[in-house]
Amino acid sequence: MSALTFTLKSRPKFTLDMSPLIPDKLQDLTLEKIKKLGLVYGKETVKVESLFTVKGNIKNTIVINKSCEQLICVGKEMSTGSITVKGDVGDFLGQSMKNGEVTVVGNAGSWSGTGMSGGRINVRGNVGDYTGAGLPGDAFGMTNGLINITGDAGDRVGDRMRRGIIIIQGKSGAYCGSRIHAGTIIALDKVGKHSGEGMRRGTVILAKKPSHISATFKSCGNLKMQFLRLLFTQLSNIDDEFLFFSKYGPIAHRFSGDLARNGKGEILILQTMTKR
């Protein structure tokens, strides 16, 4: 018994839509049928076996080897099981996923976790722009779930997100948490300008003091936020990967806003690493 493994034979010239290769859709298929499945490749549809070597039989656990950024929509709409990607992936990682776990050991493109409503995305590398954000025309970005980025993130992390948690362990770009309706973004390294711009509600937690806070955020001073204690305790209970959160204390400089939008959101700049 081994995980269902797709090994890319060679780097594709065009983008390859990987959305059919999720545990939900493969559960009842034989290995032969999986090999014959069609994938949208550029303007054409090609069979899985023409691009991948397929092995394994545990269809709830999928591994994609030798991946590259041409592979898009990995884990799209999945609601069960796990996908592990070794290598980079393109845009729309975990788009609209409902449950399960996607882990990328590499970098991911833009729009990771857009529209997701549950589950967890781990990227052990960097991500592009609009992580957890809403697509143009969508009312909201992600509405639940957890996105954990070990590396850096591009601009507009969590734009218009409605619920859920995004953790950026590396640096974040500009407009982090812009226009968020609710939810929590935790940026553990430097962030770009205009964090929380246009936010209505929600929380942007910054472990490092940003170089710039918009004038439309009002300082509430340094406060001991019991919410932070709860959040960090809950996160460190999820698994060992988040144990480091137990070193963060509850004292934060709170900025409320965005007042330009009559917002009731907050930017919390952590003041101490020592638990009190």
Place this chain on the structure above:
Amino acid sequence: MKINGVEIVDTFAEAFPMKATRIIITAMNLKWAYQAANAIRGFASSVIACGIEADIERELKPSETPDGRPGISVMIFAMSIKELEKHIPTRVGQSVMTTATTACFSGLDSEKKVSMGKSLRFFGDGFQISKTMNGKRFWRIPVMHGEFICEDTTGVTKAIGGGNFLVLAKTARQGLTACEKAVNEIQKISGVITAFPGGVVGSGSKVGSKYPFLTASTNEAYCPTLKGQVKSELGDEVGSVLEIVIDGLDEELINQAMRVGIRAACSFGSAKGICSISAGNYGGNLGPHLFHLRKLLK
């Protein structure tokens, strides 16, 4: 059957189905967690007039609480989910939220839930914030001490109320000393509570009364001052009867609590004024759960 010279009467305790929930109260330190826990369990000795029965279950270490602070778990029992729905928000609102630095969480996972923060959030007057973590929803209600954090709902489970035993003693002092030790032993068991003040009932009741407006009245068969006037269950030497009432999550827990409680009470022996151990029942007509004293002590 005798333990240490104390007669175990061949009778049974009669208990009935209830609904229960467990809430976890945390605070800056245990002192303030106790303030809230004692407030919420106040006036919660019996469903007869209080609506619920509640008591502190145990202290919790910071590693056992959702927010990593010291805490207290409180168990709350009621006759129905509807009663819990009615009392949980009001008691948490008035007793926990008003206590400085506290937070309140569910201590029981189940499919059935009653609202807690879901109702209390309106105190935030529009400034309340909802947060979802690990599949649970919490409310951050801005208050004058900072923020009151309360879980959206708390789980409800089937439970049993009314497990009991009576300690028949020569004097009230001797009976109470035995009961105190019994309650101390019972409190070591998780999942059970003794909701009456100090865990001991000084005025046990029977169902009904000569007055039609009263659902419960004094249990005259066990009142020492009524010996001779009514059909008394007390011998000449008995001068005081105290009752320990136990609510628990299941039959086995109540069995266990009654066992350790009775053994602790009997440890004083007849030499120290403990005459016998009996139990309150209604002829088997009130509840489906019967706890035979001699059987559970075997």
